[in-house]
Amino acid sequence: MKATIDRFEEDLAVLIVRGEVPTVLHIPVWLLPEDCKEGDILDICISKDVEGTEAAKKRVSDLIEKLKKKSKD
Template sequence: MIIKATLDRIEDQIAVLLIRPEETTEVSILLSLLPEGSKEGDILNIYITKDMQETEQAKERVSSLLEKLKNKN
């Protein structure tokens, strides 16, 4: 999925993005994560994908921790 956002402003190394087209939803992100040279007024593409491998690893970690907690009782 691609989301378009306008770089609205920069505050203390935090970039405030407005999600297009309505520009009513704000997203804050570290300025260092944006492409070099990004400036206020730029339109940015944000790519969102689901990381299946990381998701599965996180589920396994949580499951393991829950099992350990159950076994303590």
């Protein structure tokens, strides 16, 4: 996905995402590569963390089981 840095507002960068309908994103400046400036085009990649998701599901499931056992005591 391509986005253009439109402007900076305090600690946020305002990005315009290209597409049929342009979309505006506000992201923290610290997420940008160093030396970015208005007008720069960014390549943005978002990916799903499958392992992290599964680990979180397991933690929640384990907590629920622990609570169920505790309520039976």
